Amino acid sequence: MKLLLDGYWWLSGPPSGRLVLREFYFAWKREFPEDELVVAIPSRDLRGGTPPTGMRVIRSHLSNQMLVNTIELPLIARRLGGVDAVDRFSGQGPGA
Numbered sequence: 001m002k003l004l005l006d007g008y009w010w011l012s013g014p015p016s017g018r019l020v021l022r023e024f025y026f027a028w029k030r031e032f033p034e035d036e037l038v039v040a041i042p043s044r045d046l047r048g049g050t051p052p053t054g055m056r057v058i059r060s061h062l063s064n065q066m067l068v069n070t071i072e073l074p075l076i077a078r079r080l081g082g083v084d085a086v087d088r089f090s091g092q093g094p095g096a
Contacts, residue, residue, distance in 0.1 A: 001032070001084045004077050007039035007057070008065045011049035024087070025055075038083075040068070040076055 009017035040060040051057050062068045069088040077083040
C-alpha cells in the first residue's frame, strides 16, 4: 500500500501537531513495514530542517495547510501514481 501523508507540521508548527504526525508515521511503519509512506513537507521547512533518514519526502509549495490538503495533495497523489490513501492531517476531527 502507498500512503501519502500531509507533513505540514513535520518540521515546524505547534509541538502537539509535530508529535501526533510523527507518532502516526512511526506507528504505521512499525505495524505495516511493507507499506510505502510518502510525506509532503513544505519546501520552506526543508531549507532549515531534515526529515529522518530513509523517509520519502515530497515538497509541497502552498503556504496554507488547507490549500495543501484540498489542492496540492491530490495533485501530488496523481503525479506519484498508485497512491492508495491520502492522510490529510489537520489536527481536527470531523465537523470541527
